[in-house]
Amino acid sequence: MAIRVTIDRMLAERGMSVGEFADAVGITPANVAVLKNGRAKAVRLSTLDAICRVLDCQPGDILLYEE
Numbered sequence: 001m002a003i004r005v006t007i008d009r010m011l012a013e014r015g016m017s018v019g020e021f022a023d024a025v026g027i028t029p030a031n032v033a034v035l036k037n038g039r040a041k042a043v044r045l046s047t048l049d050a051i052c053r054v055l056d057c058q059p060g061d062i063l064l065y066e067e
Helices: 007-014 018-025 029-036 045-055
Strands: 003-005 063-065
Touching: 007 018, 007 029, 007 045, 018 029, 018 045
Parallel strands: none
Antiparallel strands: 003 063
């Protein structure tokens, strides 16, 4: 897939665990793993909004396009 999600890097930079992040965003740790491992086929805008709110970032900070 050409879009890569870099949540793991952002979590490490903020010293936040997957469990803490999942609780704060309102998704399951399993869904965080799906995002981190590049298996997600789609992300709801409301979820992306919550991710950016929790990580205090812009969508472009966690979504990378690679050829």
